[in-house]
């Protein structure tokens with residue numbers, strides 16, 4: 431009996447120590463995403479002092495970080511970086527996808543309303559993201575004390591990184607030329623955001639998508655969010671997510687190494703220098719963990735490659751759908767058996783297939799055969815039948831990891847290497863394929879518990895969330911398939 435009592439006292443003491451155990455964590459986690467930043471841009475530009483130079487000198491560089499799924503697009507990238515998993519598990523199958531028979535944007539949510547700006551614009555939320563992410567796990571691990579804010583020009587780039595539980599997410603509404611949010615987060619735009627919009631209304635009124643102003647305004651909002659929401663000032667670790675969207679918009683419009691895009695990267699370098707100084711003075715270098723990465727890379731554009739005798743090509747999905755639908759009609763006597771195309775996928779018209787008593791697989795085979803006639807297409811595959819296709823395993827796995835049943839299209843197209851989506855004469859960059867141009871992204875960690883260094887071993891976009899969560903000693907997001915990078 432006495433032994434039992436002694437045992438219980440020991441057990442209770444252990445439990446009490448366990449409940450009180452304090453894990454050492456930084457005050458703040460900062461996740462920066464540069465939209466469409468190719469990995470080689472780190473070494474393309476001659477950076478000034480304080481921005482990329484500081485990150486590359488004081489940080490740890492993962493020089494061989496790859497995206498393990500297709501399509502390599504913005505919404506899927508932002509969802510993956512912070513959740514450590516891929517569209518197959520987080521559900522963000524593209525910038526838009528099929529949901530309950532409708533095509534929706536990745537963050538569209540008609541059960542909410544827009545807050546701020548022109549309130550008639552469609553409302554948004556992170557509900558289509560079906561996995562948790564770093565911010566959510568921090569929130570859970572800290573008994574709901576952790577506070578997260580997400581900012582970006584693009585809605586999806588503010589919403590998906592900050593997860594389901596932030597105090598706010600803010601993005602730019604082009605109609606009202608102001609930063610807005612949705613009723614998912616709050617019923618009224620916080621005063622500090624209203625004031626920010628007023629204070630910066632001149633800058634917000636200009637072309638912020640294709641000029642450096644978009645970068646400046648994004649970091650200005652991030653800094654204001656940190657001050658106004660007192661991020662990094664509480665007892666729990668907070669999180670700030672910042673996504674730079676105009677690097678992508680300008681690259682699409684003007685192409686890589688265009689003077690306009692270069693000017694945005696020069697400005698980004700300056701904004702990063704300012705932002706790092708700001709974090710150092712407000713939070714302290716050793717008290718924040720920062721990472722910088724990209725949601726995908728981008729091509730150099732077909733005309734530029736052509737001018738330098740490099741393999742290239744472009745392919746338009748809309749025209750291909752029309753042509754394939756003609757073939758299907760003559761074969762099966764039914765119109766529009768392909769309902770729509772989106773990026774690299776084609777959605778079959780299952781209602782029409784069923785009502786005509788057709789076999790889905792047979793229809794899909796005809797479509798694939800027709801699509802593969804194009805020089806620019808190496809393989810077209812019915813994803814449900816992918817294991818019977820001759821596509822190399824490395825690409826096959828990426829298609830599977832990017833496929834979410836019901837949301838993704840039925841047929842996936844793999845371009846010939848070097849071919850991009852779009853018109854041949856289009857000088858702009860694009861992305862979405864498995865190719866190095868699109869799937870090789872920069873990844874740098876800096877600050878709390880980071881020893882400067884670099885590696886060229888293979889790391890994955892899904893490792894980012896796994897690494898941050900392991901460092902913080904919090905459970906990885908529920909769909910995470912990545913591995914922590916550091917020992």
Ligand SMILES: [Zn+2]
Pocket residue numbers: 465466503504505507678725726
């Ligand atoms: Zn993007």
